[in-house]
Amino acid sequence: xxxxxxxxxxxxxxxxxxxxxxxxxxxxxxxxxxxxxxxxxxxxxxxxxxxxxxxxxxxxxxxxxxxxxxxxxxxxxxxxxxxxxxxxxxxxxxxxxxxxxxxxxxxxxxxxxxxxxxxxxxxxxxxxxxxxxxxxxxxxxxxxxxxxxxxxxxxxxxxxxxxxxxxxxxxxxxxxxxxxxxxxxxxxxxxxxxxxxxxxxxxxxxxxxxxxxxxxxxxxxxxxxxxxxxxxxxxxxxxxxxxxxxxxxxxxxxxxxxxxxxxxxxxxxxxxxxxxxxxxxxxxxxxxxxxxxxxxxxxxx
Amino acid sequence: xxxxxxxxxxxxxxxxxxxxxxxxxxxxxxxxxxxxxxxxxxxxxxxxxxxxxxxxxxxxxxxxxxxxxxxxxxxxxxxxxxxxxxxxxxxxxxxxxxxxxxxxxxxxxxxxxxxxxxxxxxxxxxxxxxxxxxxxxxxxxxxxxxxxxxxxxxxxxxxxxxxxxxxxxxxxxxxxxxxxxxxxxxxxxxxxxxxxxxxxxxxxxxxxxxxxxxxxxxxxxxxxxxxxxxxxxxxxxxxxxxxxxxxxxxxxxxxxxxxxxxxxxxxxx
Numbered sequence: 406x407x408x409x410x411x412x413x414x415x416x417x418x419x420x421x422x423x424x425x426x427x428x429x430x431x432x433x434x435x436x437x438x439x440x441x442x443x444x445x446x447x448x449x450x451x452x453x454x455x456x457x458x459x460x461x462x463x464x465x466x467x468x469x470x471x472x473x474x475x476x477x478x479x480x481x482x483x484x485x486x487x488x489x490x491x492x493x494x495x496x497x498x499x500x501x502x503x504x505x506x507x508x509x510x511x512x513x514x515x516x517x518x519x520x521x522x523x524x525x526x527x528x529x530x531x532x533x534x535x536x537x538x539x540x541x542x543x544x545x546x547x548x549x550x551x552x553x554x555x556x557x558x559x560x561x562x563x564x565x566x567x568x569x570x571x572x573x574x575x576x577x578x579x580x581x582x583x584x585x586x587x588x589x590x591x592x593x594x595x596x597x598x599x600x601x602x603x604x605x606x607x608x609x610x611x612x613x614x615x616x617x618x619x620x621x622x623x624x625x626x627x628x629x630x631x632x633x634x635x636x637x638x639x640x641x642x643x644x645x646x647x648x649x650x651x652x653x654x655x656x657x658x659x660x661x662x663x664x665x666x667x668x669x670x671x672x673x674x675x676x677x678x679x680x681x682x683x684x685x686x687x688x689x690x691x692x693x694x695x696x697x698x699x700x701x702x703x704x705x706x
Numbered sequence: 707x708x709x710x711x712x713x714x715x716x717x718x719x720x721x722x723x724x725x726x727x728x729x730x731x732x733x734x735x736x737x738x739x740x741x742x743x744x745x746x747x748x749x750x751x752x753x754x755x756x757x758x759x760x761x762x763x764x765x766x767x768x769x770x771x772x773x774x775x776x777x778x779x780x781x782x783x784x785x786x787x788x789x790x791x792x793x794x795x796x797x798x799x800x801x802x803x804x805x806x807x808x809x810x811x812x813x814x815x816x817x818x819x820x821x822x823x824x825x826x827x828x829x830x831x832x833x834x835x836x837x838x839x840x841x842x843x844x845x846x847x848x849x850x851x852x853x854x855x856x857x858x859x860x861x862x863x864x865x866x867x868x869x870x871x872x873x874x875x876x877x878x879x880x881x882x883x884x885x886x887x888x889x890x891x892x893x894x895x896x897x898x899x900x901x902x903x904x905x906x907x908x909x910x911x912x913x914x915x916x917x918x919x920x921x922x923x924x925x926x927x928x929x930x931x932x933x934x935x936x937x938x939x940x941x942x943x944x945x946x947x948x949x950x951x952x953x954x955x956x957x958x959x960x961x962x963x964x965x966x967x968x969x970x971x972x973x974x975x
Contacts, residue, residue: 425799429795429799429801431791432791432792432794432795432798432799433791433792433795433799433801433807435787435788435791436788436789436791436792436811436851436855437792437807437810439788439847439848439851440807440810440811440814440848440851441810443826443829443844443845443848444810444813444814444822444825444826444848445810446829447822447825447826447828447829448821448825450825450828450829450832451821451824451825451828454828507724507727508724510716510717510720510721510724511720511721511724511725513717514717514718514720514721515721518713518714518717518718519718529957529960530725530728531728532957532960533732533957534728534729534731534732536905536950536953536956536957537732537735537946537949537950537953538909538925538926538929538946538949539909539911539926540911540926540929540930540933541735541929541942541943541946542731542732542735544933544939544942545730545731545732545734545735546731547746548738548746548747548748549730549731549734551746551747553745553747553748554747554748555730555734555748557748558748558749586727586728586731589724589727589728590728639816640816643816643817643818644818646818647817647818647819647820647821647912648818648820648912649820649912650911650912650930654933663818663820663912666821666824667820667915670824670827670916676828676831679824680824680828683820683821683824683825686818686820686821687817687821690816690817690818694816
């Protein structure tokens with residue numbers, strides 16, 4: 406039963422397999438088709454939606470082309486949306502810098518200082534947190550920063566505070582700290598990979614030629630570590646630009662882009678405006694990626 | 707080369723602090739899973755295992771975990787098929803638009819989940835597809851392809867073509883060569899890619915949030931919902947502790963594979 410069609414499929418696939426072009430098509434086709442249909446067309450549709458409008462009364466999407474959503478972002482509501490955008494970019498920048506500062510010494514220790522037999526274990530120790538729920542790890546910061554939290558208890562018993570302070574939780578600082586915490590492994594791993602590749606002889610040569618510790622760092626280590634730093638920064642910056650979970654769980658009232666987009670596609674249903682905010686995030690990240698791409702960091706992701 | 711004593715002291719000390727930063731929340735999660743009360747305040751109120759008992763009799767998180775396992779399994783299998791085929795295309799063929807395809811496959815993992823989520827949600831809305839478990843699997847597969855692709859391609863690049871040539875010269879068919887020569891040499895890369903895909907899909911929240919149907923409550927969605935009521939937090943901590951313990955063998959496997967990877971690297975250099 407079904408011998409005819411099966412025979413045909415088999416001979417077709419055999420013919421395709423025998424030809425280099427057919428084989429390439431078979432290997433590449435499914436993935437490219439998947440990405441095109443489910444991803445690239447979806448992104449294009451998102452951008453199109455941002456040029457449409459939502460009927461205020463019926464909440465239907467009206468497909469007449471307009472730049473109103475973008476006008477609203479750049480000049481509407483007393484600059485509210487520009488402030489949201491600026492705040493998110495600033496927070497993402499700060500979080501990225503914090504993670505570079507924390508990740509670099511750790512990665513250096515792992516790759517160059519610790520005995521090689523410890524490397525697997527150290528590597529594992531960086532990865533293990535990624536295997537437990539991100540949501541729960543974010544929520545744990547409430548137990549640390551809350552007014553009955555670990556930090557308050559520590560500061561009171563150390564004599565820095567008289568009574569518990571509520572200044573640590575539910576604000577932008579708490580969100581930035583939590584972000585720096587959850588994304589840190591994504592910064593450590595690429596920097597570690599970059600540092601591990603530097604041959605010992607480079608450092609010896611630099612020292613033999615009279616460079617001091619800082620000279621060697623600035624002129625040998627830093628340029629060679631830069632692709633790793635940039636690869637890590639792409640992840641951290643991008644993840645921060647779009648996240649809505651940390652602001653929701655440990656943040657105060659101030660809006661960030663991820664949360665604003667989420668709300669437009671949820672409670673404050675306004676898909677076209679949400680799509681415009683998402684497109685703005687997308688464009689910002691694309692610019693960031695294009696700049697990074699020139700440095701060749703994309704190869705290190 | 708290992709560093710001087712001063713270098714060890716400075717970087718060792720800093721690393722210790724950074725590790726404390728990384729592990730303090732994990733420690734608190736496990737500790738508060740054994741909370742006697744439902745108040746998450748410090749100092750720790752007292753030990754009990756009541757939240758594990760509650761978890762054991764609570765069907766909702768178990769159903770959610772099972773759904774997450776199924777979604778992660780399907781997404782991983784799809785990503786394995788698509789990503790591996792694509793890696794072979796990149797390793798064995800030259801073609802135009804290589805960089806563009808490479809960029810397109812990497813994009814879903816670089817861009818934040820919220821963008822992938824709302825873009826795909828628009829697509830499904832536009833095409834009249836109801837949101838369901840299936841749409842979540844499509845979303846997860848999209849960002850998992852690159853994980854398999856990167857792992858397998860890196861392995862294929864290091865694989866000497868003479869092995870396959872030898873197999874063909876000794877009379878093996880294309881299928882036999884694949885089964886007995888190629889597949890065994892990329893097996894660990896496949897497992898590594900699959901582990902990564904599974905772990906990422908299992909814990910994913912942003913894409914899932916926008917693509918899940920009304921009855922598609924994955925484990926992260928259950929957790930997010932449970933957080934609305936702080937009384938649920940100890941039970942969530944208990945669930946997170948169980949997941950961490952269950953995934954420890956997977957982490958060990960990942961470490962084993964990594965060491966193997968390291969070994970081959972040393973041999974080849």
